[in-house]
Amino acid sequence: GNSVTQMEGPVTLSEEAFLTINCTYTATGYPSLFWYVQYPGEGLQLLLKATKADDKGSNKGFEATYRKETTSFHLEKGSVQVSDSAVYFCALTLSGGYQKVTFGTGTKLQVIP
Amino acid sequence: NAGVTQTPKFRVLKTGQSMTLLCAQDMNHEYMYWYRQDPGMGLRLIHYSVGEGTTAKGEVPDGYNVSRLKKQNFLLGLESAAPSQTSVYFCASRVLAGNTDTQYFGPGTRLTVL
Secondary structure, three states: OOEEEEOOOOEEEEOOOOEEEOEEEEOOOOEEEEEEEEOOOOOEEEEEEEOOOOOEEEEOOEEEEOEOOOOEOOEEEOOOOHHHOEEEEEEEEEOOOOOOOEEOOOEEEEEEO | OOOEEEEOOEEEEOOOOOEEEEEEEOOOOOEEEEEEEEOOOEEEEEEEEOOOOOOEEOOOOOOEEEEOOOOOEEEEEEOOOOHHHOEEEEEEEEEEEOOEEEEEEOOOEEEEEO
């Protein structure tokens, strides 16, 4: 089956620190990969995505590269801000109109001033 | 555009009571989903729908029923609530067209079953 494994949190960083949140996946086909973000008290929203190997998704200073050889999609940001404090979810779906989306367990990030 | 809305935002039930959660979207999306979010377990899919009049089971469907009578609405029902159903419930609609694949989530319903 399909699955997503994320590093456990919470992750606590000082403002302007470098962020990495690890995500690895198992998929039976050719997945598209996503990062969603959930701010406190809100629903999830799409942060970035990549649809094929070696693609890099980017948004709001966050980046993630689809690595087929290591089945990974790690999220990075060079300099985090307090406003980045949220829960980050890695997710996948299979290409070709697959109906379900599989989410990881989420990683909570807390950025302190 | 209101996006995805959920009603109610909060609810407290007693064991054995029933209720219906309403999800509405105004983006004309075919796909809709119900998830529950529990600490340490991420999002788990309860039921989903790929179009008006269709529903399918997800990962944790037991104790829940759904209906999609209108394209814009996706209802989640609990016939006899149990404490194990205490959770935050999220509805999402999804656009899947060409290179676009995005889920849009509602703000959630926090349900407590006593």
